[in-house]
Amino acid sequence: MSYDGIVTRKVVNEIRAKLLGGKIQKITQPSKNDIVLNVYSMGKSYKLLLSANNNEARINLTQKKYENPDIPPNFTMVLRKHINQAKIIDIIQKDLDRVVIFSISSIDEMGFDTSKKLIVEIMGKYSNIILVDDNYKVIDSIKRVNENMSSIRQILPGVKYEFVDNDKYDITDESFDYDIKKLDQKLSDSTIPDKIFHKTYTGFSPIVGKELIYRAGIDSRINWGLVSESEKDRLNNLLYELRDEIINGNLKSFTYSDDKKIKEFHTIKLSHLDFKEKSYSTMSESIEEFYNINKSHDRLNQIKTSLIKKINSHIKNTNKKLNILSNNILQESKIEGLRKNGDLLSANVHKISKGDNKIVLD
Structure with a gap:
């Protein structure tokens, strides 16, 4: 799939038209790296999916119903504290990169207007969702990144947020001429x-x-x-x-x-x-549709693979048992002689002295 900066621009244009000025009414985190914002805007309710999953990172409006955990994760609680019931005042894309910035206005516990930014980075396994204050100081993120994980950029509460350096050319820049x-x-x-x-x-x-x-x-x-x-x-x-x-x-x-x-x-x-x-x-x-259809197809493939693995395991075990039984059948001709010798030894056990390694019996 190609969720690149051009697709991101299209998505940003769409959600700007529908969500700008909207109120965030509900925040849920159905899975480890997914956030769903319920936004009421212009008389309609929308669900916005923000995903930082390694292979499925994206932003899109969704109709899908997500099941939520009984106990909200910590990042959900942070978002609810800072931006629940807040207003989306701007949505922009950084250049033509896969980085989207939501500017959000809310009222704090003291009744003062405050500004926050929710930054979504769509970068494969480095994807993240980060909440910062108006000075770009990190409040929290769905994936915390310490110096052991990255020596270039840390994403931790209290750290100054920095955009990832990009030395490529933005063709949408007004002064673009590097054709x-x-x-x-x-x-x-x-x-x-x-x-x-x-x-x-x-x-x-x-x-x-x-x-x-x-x-x-x-x-x-x-x-x-x-x-x-x-x-x-x-x-x-x-x-x-x-x-x-x-x-x-x-x-x-x-x-x-x-x-x-x-x-x-x-x-x-x-x-x-x-x-x-x-x-x-x-x-x-x-x-x-891409993710719904492909996920269903992938799930079927996973079930198929799992069943084939179980069947192959049963076949292997059954063949092993068959080999053991076949060997036993081959040894059947020797069984009668061994039984006779066993009976003789049992009947004459009183004739056997300690240390004997052979005995002759009638």
């Missing part, structure tokens, strides 16, 4: 064309680079040194077209699936994929 033509001057001939995008530009997943290469008509098997000047020009134009779509909010919502499961979702059309395309009215819907 394909400038990049071309620094690329080696051995560079793989589709990889230049996610290595150079913030928010690009590998699949976006593959799509742009496909649209430009560049053979995915060749290196950069074999790309013609006309192909580079087309690629540069495509980059600026994508930039305009992102800036102007002209992004859509798609999933791509085979007969079994959804393989990809994205907010730009992935015409290079040989999968069935389905469009949605919102990005949240496509993300929700």
Whole structure:
């Protein structure tokens, strides 16, 4: 899946339109790394999922019902203390990165207005949900990170929050000009064309680079040194077209699936994929369907794998018993002689002296 910075921009645009000015009415934590905010906005109730799960980190509006633990986790209690019944006054994305900042206004115990920020970092296994004050001092986080876990950045109560350094270029920046033509001057001939995008530009997943290469008509098997000047020009134009779509909010919502499961979702059309395309009215819907269908499929695979493992174990044990029984049957011809000798020894035990290693009997 490709929950990259471009998808994040689409999601942020959607939730801004629906949740800005809304009131957080309920906060729950259905699992270790998931938070659900119930928000009342413009006469409607919404559920916003914030997930910091390693392989499923995301933000999206959800219709799914989550079961909550009987005893709320500590981070839930912290959030309830600081932002429950609070108002969402802003939702922004940091550049085109997978970092979303919720600015929240609430009233403290003394009746004073206070400002907090809830920062969601969608970064694979480093994903996190962090509550900070208006000066970016960490109040708490769903994953605490100490210096033993990371020597670069700690996420602990009382520590100053720092954004992760990013030396990539943001194509949505007003002064952006580091395009394909400038990049071309620094690329080696051995560079793989589709990889230049996610290595150079913030928010690009590998699949976006593959799509742009496909649209430009560049053979995915060749290196950069074999790309013609006309192909580079087309690629540069495509980059600026994508930039305009992102800036102007002209992004859509798609999933791509085979007969079994959804393989990809994205907010730009992935015409290079040989999968069935389905469009949605919102990005949240496509993300929700991706995880719901794939999770069900994965659960079935897990059950299947578990059952096959049990069956194979039973087969192994049964074969072992069969081998033992077969060996016993082979030894059956010797049993009668052994029984006779045993009976003779038992009947003449009085003739056997201590230390005898043999005896002759009738």
